[in-house]
Amino acid sequence: MNDSNQPVQKFPDILSLILGATVTAVVLLAVYFVLPAKRTDSPVDSNTSSRLTSPSSSISSNPNSELDDEPQDSTSIRTFSDLLDKHSSSFLRFSSLYELANRIDKDRLVFLIEEIVDFEYDASNQRWRNDALSILLSKLIYSDEEKVHSIFFSLSEDTQRKLAYDIASDWASVNLDGATNFVNSVSNSDLRITAADGVLDAQSSVLPIDELRVLAEELGNEEYVVDLIERNLFIEEAKHPERSWNELVKDPTLLVYDNVRRISNIAEAWVKQVGVSAIPKITEVIEDQNLQRQLQYRLLRIAALQDAESTFEYAVTLPSIGFSNPASPVMSIWADENPVAAWERISILDSGSLREDLTQTLFSTWVSNDAQHLMDSLGKFPNDVQDVARATLIFDLVKESPETARAMYDEIENSSSKEAAARTLANYWGRTDGVAALNWVLSDAATVSQRPILVHIIISEMTNNDSQTAFELARDQPLGVDGDEQLGLEATVIDILAFRNLDEAIELLPLVREGPTKLAAYRNVGHSLVRNDRLDETIANGEEFSGEDQILYYTSVGSNINVMRDPESIFARLDKLPSKIARSRIATTQLASNLSSNLYDDDQIDRLEEYLTDEDVELLLRVEEEGINVPDSYLGY
Incomplete structure (x- = not known):
């Protein structure tokens, strides 16, 4: 029974398959003929449309795109x-x-x-x-x-x-x-x-x-x-730097500063390729010392960026050049990477001076990168080294809180570190709150040995920021606060302004205290007036004085001339000075100086001698025969 029914059951399946295929074909034909007709209705060229819609379609497919609302039709x-x-x-x-x-x-x-x-x-x-x-x-x-x-x-x-x-x-x-x-x-x-x-x-x-x-x-x-x-040459030579270098050194005339770009190109490529071991092979064949030092410095930095520790071991074997230590730039790079490891290596150096220099370099870099990390690491160092670190930290702390920086200053025991810290405090604190900074310097017993220089630093910073306040504060201080027992501090303000703002300095002159302070202030302004070719004003200001003070003033401003460039110019200056004694003193000083410089010719010497008083003729004779120096008053002081 089942066998006889199988053909009957297959017939409906075949019929369904044929019907489905027919329907599919009809649909595909409709798509084929209908869609192109719809596309030709668009006024946009088909090629243009394709170019424009492709980027937009891909962008729109991203649900997070910010461009979903952008217009798509560029026409x-x-x-x-x-x-x-x-x-x-x-x-x-x-x-x-x-x-x-x-x-x-x-x-x-x-x-x-x-x-x-x-x-x-x-x-x-x-x-x-x-x-x-x-x-x-x-x-x-x-x-x-x-x-x-x-x-x-x-x-x-x-x-x-x-x-x-x-x-x-x-x-x-x-x-x-x-x-x-x-x-x-x-x-x-x-x-x-x-x-x-x-x-x-x-x-x-x-x-x-x-x-x-x-x-x-x-x-x-x-x-x-x-x-x-x-x-193109540089590109090719940098591909094989060692071979290129060996070719270059065959001609020693090429190892000169005029060829520094080519030399540097090969040398840098070689160091980048093999590291610090290439440096001595490069520098030892360069005879020009300036070129050798410049190249060595640059190559050390490149090598240190690859391997600071190995580069440091080589750098400490090199001699210092003046105040420049080849190991310092390497230490800065090592301190960037691993300051603790860098300190451990510094601490076992044999040379005390080298150890001190590199410790300062280490701490300066460390503070710039992470001051808090250095502060947290103070316990790792001996006491004297801790003071160096504290002095360096003050450089960072004072910018945020001068009071916090001063508290750290009080913890420093080492004298040289304390002096360095005090200068840093005075410099930065003087910019932000000069009154507080000056009170600290004048009241803290620890600043006594440095007080004149610290006061000068603070007043200088205040003058740069607020000259009027600086002048008033300076004038309120007792005489001698900056180390000179006879001078008021306002003379320092005038001296700074005479270079920066001469007219403002002139306006403040009548307000300075009488005596040596006034003479110093007028003298400093007079020097600036002379430099600005305002000699008539300089001479007129001398009328503020009488007696020896007036002679000192005219002698000082009259001596302020560059006779080395134009010896003849001294005569025009002398003839304008209203003081015979001042003219004689200046001429005496010039003639005494001429004994060694031979600046003036015989005619000019005769003319200078005409300005001398009888007293100064005798003084000049003693200078020539006994080798004595002319008094300071002959220079206006």
Whole structure:
């Protein structure tokens, strides 16, 4: 029974399969014939539509994209204003701009360029001006080179400078002769070089080197090919630096400063390749000491960035050069990476002076990177080293809290560290709160030995920030607070202002205290007046004094002249001074100095001797015969 029913059961399955295939075929045919007909209804070119919708479709597929709401049809963009209004992303603005440039004709392209030139920009869209002009002018090159030339030279010089390279480069890719004519029509030499670089860069991978050299000469940029050959040489030599170095040293005339760029290129590549071991092989063959030191310093830094510890071991074997220690820059790099390990190595150095120098370098770097870490690590160091660290930490603390920095200053016991810390405190605290800083210096017994220099530091910083307050504070202090028992501190303020703001210093002169303070203040202003060719004012100020003070004033300001450059100038100065004694003292000093300098000729010596009083003739004779020095008063002090 079951066997006889099997053919009957298969028949409906076959019928269903045929029916399904028929329906599928009908659907596919409908899709094939109907969809293209719908696409041809769109006014947008099929190729353009494909280009525009592809990026948008891929962007829209991202549910987190910020561009989901961007318009997708670029044909709706006809002006620069449309572009900025309808697209906020750089990608869509650029893509639409390129599509628009390709779609419109020459007249519309020129219209769009003119719109961009005249458009009113703000901070949010200013950068699009030059980008858009570069793109559209480059497109216009294909259809109207003369118009590009006209538009470019109608732009501002600043805009030309920003566009010249790109325009010239694109032009050279389209029409080299046209690009050459464009460059040669540029009158500004710097702008012309920029445009020439654009042309030459575009052709550097196209033309043989000899033809490129001819082009460079035609463009007035002969150095381009020289630089190109050098760049290519540098690239090749850096690939195999050891071999390149061995070739270079065969000619000792090449190991000179004029060839420093090539030497550095090979040397740096070699150190980057093998590390610090290359440095002595390089420096030992260089005879020019200045070149050797400069190269050594640079190579040590490069090697330290790769392996600071090994580089340090080599650097400490090198001799110091003046105040420069080759190991210091290496220590700075090691301190950046691992300050604790760097300290452990410093602590076992044999040389005490080297250990001190490098410890200071370590702490300075450590404070700059992580002051709190150094503070937390103080217990790792011996007491005297802790004081060095505290003095360095004050440099950082005083910027945030002078009071906290002063508290750390009180903890320092080592005298040299305490002195360094005090100068740091005075310097920074004087800028932010000079009154508090001065009170600290004048009241803290620990500052007594440094008090004059600290007071000067604070008053100097205050004067730079608020000269009026500095002057009033200085005048309120007792005489001698800065170390000179006879002088008021306001003379220091006047001295600083005489260099920085001479007219303000002159206004404050009547307010200084009488006596030596007044003489010092007027003398300092007088020196600045002389330097500014205001001699008449200088002489008039001398009327504020009488007797010996007036003589000292005129002697001081009259001596303030550079006779080494023009010996004859001394006579014009002497003739204007109203004091016979001052003239005699200045002439005496000049003649005494001439015994060793031979600055004046015989005629000038005779003329100087005419200014001498009988007393000074005798003094000069003693200077010549006994070798005594002229008194300080003959210099105005």
